[in-house]
Amino acid sequence: MDTRTLIKKKHETKRRILDAAATVFSNVGFAGARVDEIAKQARVNKATIYYHIGDKKALYREMLHDILGNAFDRSVRNLQGAQSPEEKLRIYVNSIARTMDQHPHLAPIMLWEQASGGENLPEVIAQVFANVIGTLTNILEEGASQGVFIKTIPFVVHSMVIGGAMFYKASYPVRSKYAAFPENVKKLGAGVLGDVSSEIEKLVLKAVKK
């Protein structure tokens, strides 16, 4: 094994650890997660985690950074091409939906994080969130100043899009588990990209358009 494959192996091990961490943490949250379980799923000795990353908290943070760090950041960069505020808003909603579907662990992890009051949220990630909100604020203000959008509280719109998508996605296990839910709800899937994001898009645009 030469230096290159060694480095590759190192990265692969770390990747396996982070992937396993994402799976376990997203399923059971920080407090519910067992380091032994993560090690087992990563097919790695527990001490390897401590060697490569550090303690449970460091692992959680690194996993958060790994998942949330680039996801939204990259997604909202699609806006560059768009011209009109309407088009930008459409892309904004779509980007968020795509990001949610591309990263299945995203919604549950954001829920855990938010439920805990962002106890383990690294500042870098908070910055990413802030950027996403800032982007939407700009779109809505631009639209309002051009007279095509009504005046709104951008963060409420943001909450409805992100919160709505997150709620929709994360409610899937609950929806499908209990017989109590009506037929029209039970037949809905887990993904948001497609019909659901189109629906959100349609509703949001109709809501803010003058």
Next chain:
Amino acid sequence: MDTRTLIKKKHETKRRILDAAATVFSNVGFAGARVDEIAKQARVNKATIYYHIGDKKALYREMLHDILGNAFDRSVRNLQGAQSPEEKLRIYVNSIARTMDQHPHLAPIMLWEQASGGENLPEVIAQVFANVIGTLTNILEEGASQGVFIKTIPFVVHSMVIGGAMFYKASYPVRSKYAAFPENVKKLGAGVLGDVSSEIEKLVLKAVKK
């Protein structure tokens, strides 16, 4: 102390336990909660919890039932008086906002519950949720058949209202903790009843109205 005061005392103890449980569980979730901590906050010996209620899971379930059980149920009953679908939708949004504000533990607990995929959700509570969704579905379908609302996917509208309100409320600690968030976000409060619910109401009505 006669029988009545004894029963009263028993109920008081149980109440203290359930209140403490709500606080602790809503702060740190099921896995993060320590029975010792709940006992401490309830000013009760740990064994008293086991005597009155049962194990940790039973305690969690009872707490959920105590908080979620009547909250939504009662709130959506306000719809009785309303005539038009518009009016009903308005009351629906408002009821949910009021319920969220009246029960500060509601949003975080729902987040924990949803993040866990409803692992501990009692069927009774799932039924309550199903009813709330059913109610909204009826409002939207009635409006559509009367030609005043456009055709929508009711559960997506529901997700945007509930998810939006929940996200708004639960994001408060995160919003206020990090300097990164823009000024227009940082100045927003935690409560949803008032400006925020009016905004949601306005947006939702504009979104679904023909």
Next chain:
DNA sequence: AGTTAAACTAACTGGTTGGTTAAACTATAT
């Protein structure tokens, strides 16, 4: 005053779990 049942408590138990350590193994450089 004596009896009984309910409510409560201090102390303990046994399994779990985050984290450590020292030894073994791998690949490269000399």
Next chain:
DNA sequence: ATATAGTTTAACCAACCAGTTAGTTTAACT
């Protein structure tokens, strides 16, 4: 070959924590 640095492992430990037990207090009833 041997040293060295990096990586992985099995075994271990101390702290923690859900749940139990055996015993005490409180108060209703006779």
